[in-house]
Amino acid sequence: MRTQDKVKQLQPGTVLEVVGTDPGLLQDIPAWCRINGHNVLETKAEHHEYTVVLQVGDPLVMSSTKASPL
Numbered sequence: 001m002r003t004q005d006k007v008k009q010l011q012p013g014t015v016l017e018v019v020g021t022d023p024g025l026l027q028d029i030p031a032w033c034r035i036n037g038h039n040v041l042e043t044k045a046e047h048h049e050y051t052v053v054l055q056v057g058d059p060l061v062m063s064s065t066k067a068s069p070l
Contacts, residue, residue, distance in 0.1 A: 003018050003029060007054075012056050013055060014055070015053060016053070016054050017051060017052075018052045019050070023045070025050045026043050026052065033054055037057035037061065038057040039055040040054050041055055
């Protein structure tokens with residue numbers, strides 16, 4: 001996933017616009033963001049082009065909120 005590779009290179013708080021032609025992008029990217037601690041700022045669909053604008057989350061915050069095993 002190119003989005004995942006790009007996000008790894010960015011600082012927390014950076015805004016990234018993901019654009020594609022697959023309508024599944026509007027479900028897949030937000031789901032991935034929820035799992036990985038990023039924020040979806042906007043989604044839109046226009047003329048067979050789909051866009052998700054996300055804000056990169058802080059991986060340190062995300063790792064500290066995961067439950068630890070007993």
